[in-house]
Amino acid sequence: MTLSSAFNIINSSFGTIGTQSSTIASNISNASTPGYSKQTANVLTDRFGGVRVASVTRVANMALATQLNTATSAAAEQSAISTGLATLAATVSDSSTATSSTGGLQNGDSPFAQLGNLATALTTYQSQPSNVASGQSAVAAAKTLAQSLNAGATTVTQVRTKADQDIADAVKQVNSALTQLQSINANIVDGLATNKDVGGLQDQRDTLVGQIAQQIGVSSSINPDGSLSLYTDSGVTLFQGIPSTLSFTPSGLLGPNGAGNQVYVNGTPITGSSSNMAVQSGAIVGLTQLRDTIAPQYQAQLDQIAGNLITAFQETDQSTTTPGLPALPGLFTTPGATSVPTSSNFTGLANQIVVNPTVDPTQGGDATLLRDGGISSPTSGNYSYNTTNAASYNGRLNQLLSSLQTPMSFAPAAGLGSSSSLSDYAQTSMSWLQSANNQASANASYQSSLQQQASAALSNATGVNLDAELTQMLTIESSYTASAKLLTTAQSMLQSLVSAV
Amino acid sequence: MAISTVSTAYLNSALLPSVRQAQSQLATLETESTTGQYADLGLQLGGQNGYELSLRTQDDLLQTLTTNNNFSDNKLTTTQTTLDSIRTAAQATVTNLVPLTSASTASSVMQTYGQTNLAQLISSTNTTAGTDYIFGGENTGTPPLNDYYATPTSPAKTAIDNAFQTFFGFGVSSPQVATITSSQMQSFLSGPFAAQFQGSNWTSNWSNASSVNTTATVAPGQTVQTSTNANITGIQNLAQGYAMLSEFGGIGLGVAAQQTLASTAVSVINHASSSILDTQSQLGLAQNQITQANDYISSQSTMLQTTLGKIDDVNAAQIATELTTLTTQLQSSYQLTAQISKLNLAQYLPTA
Numbered sequence: 001m002t003l004s005s006a007f008n009i010i011n012s013s014f015g016t017i018g019t020q021s022s023t024i025a026s027n028i029s030n031a032s033t034p035g036y037s038k039q040t041a042n043v044l045t046d047r048f049g050g051v052r053v054a055s056v057t058r059v060a061n062m063a064l065a066t067q068l069n070t071a072t073s074a075a076a077e078q079s080a081i082s083t084g085l086a087t088l089a090a091t092v093s094d095s096s097t098a099t100s101s102t103g104g105l106q107n108g109d110s111p112f113a114q115l116g117n118l119a120t121a122l123t124t125y126q127s128q129p130s131n132v133a134s135g136q137s138a139v140a141a142a143k144t145l146a147q148s149l150n151a152g153a154t155t156v157t158q159v160r161t162k163a164d165q166d167i168a169d170a171v172k173q174v175n176s177a178l179t180q181l182q183s184i185n186a187n188i189v190d191g192l193a194t195n196k197d198v199g200g201l202q203d204q205r206d207t208l209v210g211q212i213a214q215q216i217g218v219s220s221s222i223n224p225d226g227s228l229s230l231y232t233d234s235g236v237t238l239f240q241g242i243p244s245t246l247s248f249t250p251s252g253l254l255g256p257n258g259a260g261n262q263v264y265v266n267g268t269p270i271t272g273s274s275s276n277m278a279v280q281s282g283a284i285v286g287l288t289q290l291r292d293t294i295a296p297q298y299q300a301q302l303d304q305i306a307g308n309l310i311t312a313f314q315e316t317d318q319s320t321t322t323p324g325l326p327a328l329p330g331l332f333t334t335p336g337a338t339s340v341p342t343s344s345n346f347t348g349l350a351n352q353i354v355v356n357p358t359v360d361p362t363q364g365g366d367a368t369l370l371r372d373g374g375i376s377s378p379t380s381g382n383y384s385y386n387t388t389n390a391a392s393y394n395g396r397l398n399q400l401l402s403s404l405q406t407p408m409s410f411a412p413a414a415g416l417g418s419s420s421s422l423s424d425y426a427q428t429s430m431s432w433l434q435s436a437n438n439q440a441s442a443n444a445s446y447q448s449s450l451q452q453q454a455s456a457a458l459s460n461a462t463g464v465n466l467d468a469e470l471t472q473m474l475t476i477e478s479s480y481t482a483s484a485k486l487l488t489t490a491q492s493m494l495q496s497l498v499s500a501v
Numbered sequence: 502m503a504i505s506t507v508s509t510a511y512l513n514s515a516l517l518p519s520v521r522q523a524q525s526q527l528a529t530l531e532t533e534s535t536t537g538q539y540a541d542l543g544l545q546l547g548g549q550n551g552y553e554l555s556l557r558t559q560d561d562l563l564q565t566l567t568t569n570n571n572f573s574d575n576k577l578t579t580t581q582t583t584l585d586s587i588r589t590a591a592q593a594t595v596t597n598l599v600p601l602t603s604a605s606t607a608s609s610v611m612q613t614y615g616q617t618n619l620a621q622l623i624s625s626t627n628t629t630a631g632t633d634y635i636f637g638g639e640n641t642g643t644p645p646l647n648d649y650y651a652t653p654t655s656p657a658k659t660a661i662d663n664a665f666q667t668f669f670g671f672g673v674s675s676p677q678v679a680t681i682t683s684s685q686m687q688s689f690l691s692g693p694f695a696a697q698f699q700g701s702n703w704t705s706n707w708s709n710a711s712s713v714n715t716t717a718t719v720a721p722g723q724t725v726q727t728s729t730n731a732n733i734t735g736i737q738n739l740a741q742g743y744a745m746l747s748e749f750g751g752i753g754l755g756v757a758a759q760q761t762l763a764s765t766a767v768s769v770i771n772h773a774s775s776s777i778l779d780t781q782s783q784l785g786l787a788q789n790q791i792t793q794a795n796d797y798i799s800s801q802s803t804m805l806q807t808t809l810g811k812i813d814d815v816n817a818a819q820i821a822t823e824l825t826t827l828t829t830q831l832q833s834s835y836q837l838t839a840q841i842s843k844l845n846l847a848q849y850l851p852t853a
Contacts (some may be wrong), residue, residue: 011673031508031510032509032510033754034510035509036509058804059628079722079754089544092543092550092552093542094542094543094550094553095531095539095540095542096532096536096540097536097541107554107557107558110554112554112555112558113554115558116557116559116561116562117561118559119558119564119705120558120565122562123562123565123569123718124565124568124569126717126718127570127572127573127717127718127719127727128569128572128717129715130632130633130642140636150504151617171828220739249703388639388640388711390637390638390639390640390642390713391633391637391639391640391641391642391643392633392637392638392639392640392641392642392715392728398716398718398724403700411682415736423843427551427552427554427555428551429547430550430551430554431544431547431548431551431552433547434543434544434546434547434550434551435547435548437543437544437547438543438544438545438546438547438548439547441544443752449518459508459510459511459617460504460506460507460508460511462506462508463509463511464506464508464510465506465508465509466509466845466846466847467509467845467846468506470847470850474850
């Protein structure tokens with residue numbers, strides 16, 4: 001051992017302390033940066049008895065990161081479904097916030113509530129058939145019901161259109177993230193090969209993967225050269241050195257007949273029932289489910305209600321003409337309709353259903369046609385039920401009222417059975433929607449708390465603890481002081497030696 | 502022992518989600534404590550929401566039925582009052598007629614009885630409630646009975662005059678009427694004359710009413726008759742009795758024929774009175790049904806309200822407690838956040 005070797009060792013100590021401090025400084029300044037992984041300087045004794053920083057490693061926890069990505073995908077999926085359903089459910093709400101204390105909206109604006117209002121108005125009219133005002137109220141109630149169905153169907157269109165746009169946005173985000181991933185990944189591979197610090201780049205890469213996981217469920221693996229391979233959770237390659245391209249054509253306005261396009265990765269469909277490699281989670285899955293399954297099902301229910309409403313209020317031939325005339329739409333119809341729709345043609349009726357202008361006083365119609373019949377053809381008299389033209393005839397009104405309670409046939413595809421009364425069907429439809437909303441909301445908050453937990457676990461495992469860094473800083477400070485002391489001591493020894501000579 | 506670490510970022514933000522949640526819960530609870538109901542019924546009830554709303558619409562229907570029943574009841578009461586006055590007049594006429602069935606002189610006072618009462622009967626039968634002619638049956642838009650004494654001569658009067666002419670071979674103003682025997686008069690009154698008040702003669706000459714009575718639903722699934730009509734036997738017979746007095750009471754019949762006229766009128770009017778009483782008891786039954794329906798509705802509505810209260814309403818005491826708990830929780834969250842942010846080694850290190 002020589003004094004000069006002592007100087008070397010002290011020198012190496014200063015170098016190490018410098019690197020360690022800079023690592024700590026980096027950790028402290030990034031303590032609040034989301035996605036930042038703590039770095040540690042690994043210190044080794046060198047062969048001269050000195051010290052050196054062998055490497056700066058980034059604390060990573062692949063298992064927790066994967067868990068967070070999975071939780072993020074699931075939470076984003078449920079959140080998309082829940083947001084859409086909440087928008088739909090708002091149209092049938094009968095909470096005090098959605099209703100007025102009296103009048104037509106006292107039970108909210110759901111088709112079921114409005115159907116109830118129509119039945120109530122018809123009941124009043126049948127007890128006072130000579131009262132024109134009662135007839136006008138009944139027609140007004142019918143109009144509100146038709147508008148409620150229109151509004152429900154419009155909301156379905158809005159929800160589906162928005163989901164379609166959101167899918168387009170999601171696809172754009174994923175594509176942009178995949179492009180960025182390419183350069184970052186290349187830099188990491190280069191950096192690792194040339195032994196550079198790539199911690200920051202790795203953080204960025206993880207953040208990008210997290211962003212992609214928000215939209216599409218992913219699984220990732222790190223290759224021996226440090227590069228990343230990214231797949232959808234269904235196994236379609238998203239990134240392997242070069243990014244795949246997601247393609248999606250937005251449909252614009254998605255009406256009751258619009259189907260919406262699927263998302264493709266390099267030509268392979270990853271959403272929709274026809275896809276063999278359909279992704280399992282992520283916002284895109286939630287949005288697709290909303291656009292293609294949930295909202296269309298509600299639309300189908302509204303269409304069934306509208307179609308059967310037209311059927312229930314249809315007018316049959318009352319004349320003795322042979323052959324008999326066909327049944328025609330009565331109180332409820334669609335613009336330009338010349339016949340009662342058949343059950344196979346119910347699609348989109350909820351958007352179109354209106355009260356027949358011939359019975360609507362605000363459009364120059366006559367509300368008493370509701371009592372007498374002949375709404376479909378006021379001039380011919382062939383569809384008039386009130387043959388004696390009696391002012392207090394209520395036979396037709398009672399017929400209409402009972403038709404609301406009579407079992408009718410509904411398309412089972414709408415998911416609410418095939419036979420029930422209009423009133424019951426509207427009730428079941430409302431319950432179906434609120435039940436779906438309730439479940440989606442519960443799922444969304446459950447998945448969101450799972451995501452928070454996963455995020456906390458990852459943050460605790462790889463994040464920075466300021467106190468730990470400061471403590472380490474203190475240690476380094478002491479060791480710096482000691483090294484400095486050592487240096488002055490060694491120097492004074494050297495000077496004593498020199499002056500002694 | 503597992504070495505557990507916590508990152509500063511997490512430590513500082515750990516309370517954030519719970520604060521956020523508490524704040525949104527606070528808003529919900531505020532709404533609930535103001536309205537007394539769940540803030541979002543749909544979200545709270547889920548699949549039960551349809552059932553809940555069905556109870557509400559059911560209750561609305563019941564409230565509407567109560568209002569409607571008042572109208573029906575009012576109409577029935579007016580009908581009853583009118584029938585009462587018709588019956589009272591009929592009984593008074595009978596009291597006045599009975600002595601005349603054995604009177605030795607033919608008195609033209611019978612004609613006055615007939616004219617006054619028939620006019621009165623027609624006007625009573627044409628009573629309205631609101632705009633509705635209550636004796637019109639379904640046809641409430643037209644006066645049920647035509648004016649018998651109208652100018653030009655009403656079809657009903659013409660038809661009676663013609664029947665007389667046909668039966669006797671001379672008109673009512675002919676002096677030959679004095680020769681009509683008691684049995685001739687009897688067979689005319691119970692034959693061609695009585696036929697004027699039945700079937701198509703009645704509906705074409707006398708009445709515009711519909712024989713179909715108005716009905717109304719008074720409770721779910723329960724329909725009652727809410728009117729009677731001018732085509733009931735009681736009114737037909739009364740018109741018949743009064744018309745025979747009015748037409749033949751002052752034409753100068755012989756004593757025997759005049760006595761037969763009086764006794765036939767008494768019997769017809771008496772029959773009419775009891776028939777009207779029958780109608781009245783039928784209507785009374787309907788009124789009774791309405792009262793019962795109202796009782797049923799009120800108890801049913803109370804039950805529905807109770808059930809709805811159980812489904813919709815929040816427990817006020819529970820809300821108050823939750824509000825207090827939540828406020829305390831929020832306060833301690835804020836305090837903790839402030840304290841945790843102070844818990845930092847840097848605060849305790851001596852400044853160089």
